[in-house]
Amino acid sequence: MEKNVTLIALFAALIAALGLIPKIDLFFGVPITAQSLGIMLCGTILGAKRGALAVLLFLLLVAIGLPLLSGGRGGLGVFAGPSVGFLIGFPVAAFVTGLITEKWRTGPVWLSAGVAAVVGGIIVLYGFGIPGMAIMLDKTLVESTALVTAFIPGDVIKAALAGMLTAALVKVRPASVLSRAEA
Amino acid sequence: MISLTSPIETRAHGWPAGLKLAALCVVTIVLFQMQSLWFHMATFATTLTFYALPGQSFLRAGLRSLKVLWPFVLLVGIYHIVTRSPIDGLVIILRMLTAVGLANLVTMTTRLSDMIAVVRWLATPLRALGLRTEYLETAIALVIRFTPVLLAKGTHLTEAWRARSARRPGWRIILPFTVLALEDADHIADALRARGGFDAMKE
Numbered sequence: 001m002e003k004n005v006t007l008i009a010l011f012a013a014l015i016a017a018l019g020l021i022p023k024i025d026l027f028f029g030v031p032i033t034a035q036s037l038g039i040m041l042c043g044t045i046l047g048a049k050r051g052a053l054a055v056l057l058f059l060l061l062v063a064i065g066l067p068l069l070s071g072g073r074g075g076l077g078v079f080a081g082p083s084v085g086f087l088i089g090f091p092v093a094a095f096v097t098g099l100i101t102e103k104w105r106t107g108p109v110w111l112s113a114g115v116a117a118v119v120g121g122i123i124v125l126y127g128f129g130i131p132g133m134a135i136m137l138d139k140t141l142v143e144s145t146a147l148v149t150a151f152i153p154g155d156v157i158k159a160a161l162a163g164m165l166t167a168a169l170v171k172v173r174p175a176s177v178l179s180r181a182e183a
Numbered sequence: 184m185i186s187l188t189s190p191i192e193t194r195a196h197g198w199p200a201g202l203k204l205a206a207l208c209v210v211t212i213v214l215f216q217m218q219s220l221w222f223h224m225a226t227f228a229t230t231l232t233f234y235a236l237p238g239q240s241f242l243r244a245g246l247r248s249l250k251v252l253w254p255f256v257l258l259v260g261i262y263h264i265v266t267r268s269p270i271d272g273l274v275i276i277l278r279m280l281t282a283v284g285l286a287n288l289v290t291m292t293t294r295l296s297d298m299i300a301v302v303r304w305l306a307t308p309l310r311a312l313g314l315r316t317e318y319l320e321t322a323i324a325l326v327i328r329f330t331p332v333l334l335a336k337g338t339h340l341t342e343a344w345r346a347r348s349a350r351r352p353g354w355r356i357i358l359p360f361t362v363l364a365l366e367d368a369d370h371i372a373d374a375l376r377a378r379g380g381f382d383a384m385k386e
Contacts, residue, residue, distance in 0.1 A: 002380050003372040005318050009325035010333075010368040014361065016326070017333040021341065034357065041361060057319075061326050064298035065186045065290045068330065073251060075187045075290030076204075080211060080282040082255050137259055138275045147258065161354050168358050176365045 004050065007178075011042050011054035012061065019070035035070040036125070036155060039090050040117040040162035043097025045169060047179035052095035059087060085132015089125040096120035101166070101179040109170050109180065114163025121162070122155050186295040187287075189244060193237040195292035200301050203289045214282050220270055223277040230284045241291075248287050249280060256280075299323065317384045321375075329367065336363050 019035030042051035058068065067074040079087060097120030104112040126148065134144040170177050195203070214226065234245040256276050263272025302323070306316040337360050344352035375381070 001318070002375040003368070005322050005381075006325060006368040006371040006375065007365075009322040010329060010364045010371070012322070012326045013330040013333050014364040016330045017337050017360075017364075018357070020334055021337045034354075037354075037357070045361070057322055057326060060302065061323065064302065065188055065293065065295055066327065066330075067185070067187050071251070073248075075248070075287055076207065077248060077283040077287035077290065080286040081252060082279065136279065137255065138271070139262075143262075161357070165354075165358050165361065169361065172358075173362060173365065176362075 007046060008050055008054045008057060011038075011046055011051075012058040014038055015042065015055065015058045016061075016066075016068035019068065020072065034158070036121060037158040037162060039094050039125075040097055040121040040159060041165065043094040043099075043120055044101045044113040044116060044162050044166040044179060045177055046098065047102050048095045048098030050178060051098040052091045055091040055094045059090060062087075082133050082136040083129065084136060086125060086129035088132065089128025092128065093120045093125040096124045097162075098179055105180070108167065109177075110163040110167035112163075113166035113179075114160055117159035117162040118156065121159055122152065125155075126152075187248075187290050188294050189237075189241060189291040191237055191241045191244075193241070193292050195288075196294065198292075200293045200297040201304065203293060204301060207286060207289050210285060211282050214278055217278075218274060220274055220277075223274050223281065227277045227281045227284075230281050230288070233288055234284070245284070245287060245291065249284055252279060252283060315381070317381060321381070321384075325371065329371075332367070333360075333364060336360070 015035060015038035018038040021034070039055055042054045045051070046054060062068050062074045063076060063079060065075050069078060078084070097116045100116035100119055101113050104116070106112075126145075130141060130144045130148060133139070133147065134141050137144070139147075166177065166179075170180060175181070214223075217223065231242075234242045256279075259272055259275050259279075263269055263275075299320075303316070303320065306319060310316050337356070340356045340359055340363075341352045344356055
């Protein structure tokens with residue numbers, strides 16, 4: 001039990017740290033960071049349940065006022081802003097990513113973890129983020145989708161990285177990849 | 184880890200955190216029901232007044248955290264100018280700024296310890312069901328303690344990379360970074376167990 005709690009807490013801290021370290025500001029001053037990669041890794045490494053719990057813990061700390069989101073944002077304001085759908089989608093994305101990585105064991109790890117990250121971290125995540133933005137900005141789903149498509153190529157790269165990193169981790173520390181551990 | 188609570192003491196710092204959060208929920212719901220431009224102009228002006236009351240540096244800190252919304256203000260503004268519905272656009276922009284502004288205001292005037300007390304209170308029904316919430320409380324403390332630790336380790340990794348390569352450190356440092364987090368998790372779990380683990384935390 002101690003191990004589960006520390007893993008979940010350390011991965012919540014990892015999501016935060018990934019969002020704060022390599023800041024690459026692209027257009028619009030929106031910081032493109034590895035934060036969503038952290039969400040994907042929670043799923044591909046910790047598996048569905050622990051991964052989703054780590055993301056929920058991360059969001060709880062953001063909500064109570066810690067500046068852990070990329071660019072040092074945080075507090076309750078981010079849950080009232082246009083990106084709230086993405087925040088709500090984060091834990092679901094980690095859960096789905098973890099579930100696919102756990103269940104699909106026939107192929108190579110990089111492939112199943114990579115596909116899991118695409119399905120969870122992009123399709124599911126945007127499935128929450130786009131309606132959220134449509135509601136907050138009073139736009140149609142098509143218009144909101146147009147607003148966020150610019151970010152999808154970056155997320156595809158992150159999903160591929162999540163697959164590769166998970167496969168590399170299976171090689172160096174197989175016991176740590178709980179999504180692939182024998183139940 | 185520094186919280187976003189404002190160091191400038193306001194009268195609202197003393198108000199009960201649960202009350203502020205409940206009021207914020209109600210006001211946010213109302214904001215999204217109302218369509219009148221006058222209503223949104225009035226609530227936005229009121230929000231700005233709240234920010235201005237504790238003084239200039241408080242106001243400046245508040246406006247700084249609202250500044251991240253400018254791409255959305257710009258996009259919605261252009262959209263509604265093009266579609267010739269500026270009033271609708273103004274309502275959406277003001278509503279967004281007020282909703283985020285008020286939520287930030289609650290964060291700025293509530294201490295982290297008060298927020299954690301609310302989380303603890305919200306978890307009461309879970310305790311009644313027999314779930315042990317000290318897991319959650321330990322986890323919160325661990326994240327607050329280890330985010331800066333991981334951040335420092337990540338910075339060291341980046342520096343180690345820079346010392347050896349002319350290229351920028353990119354995704355390549357994420358694997359060792361993840362391994363560091365996993366090792367820390369192992370060590371902390373051992374340390375917790377050595378001190379009796381969660382069983383020692385039973386009241």
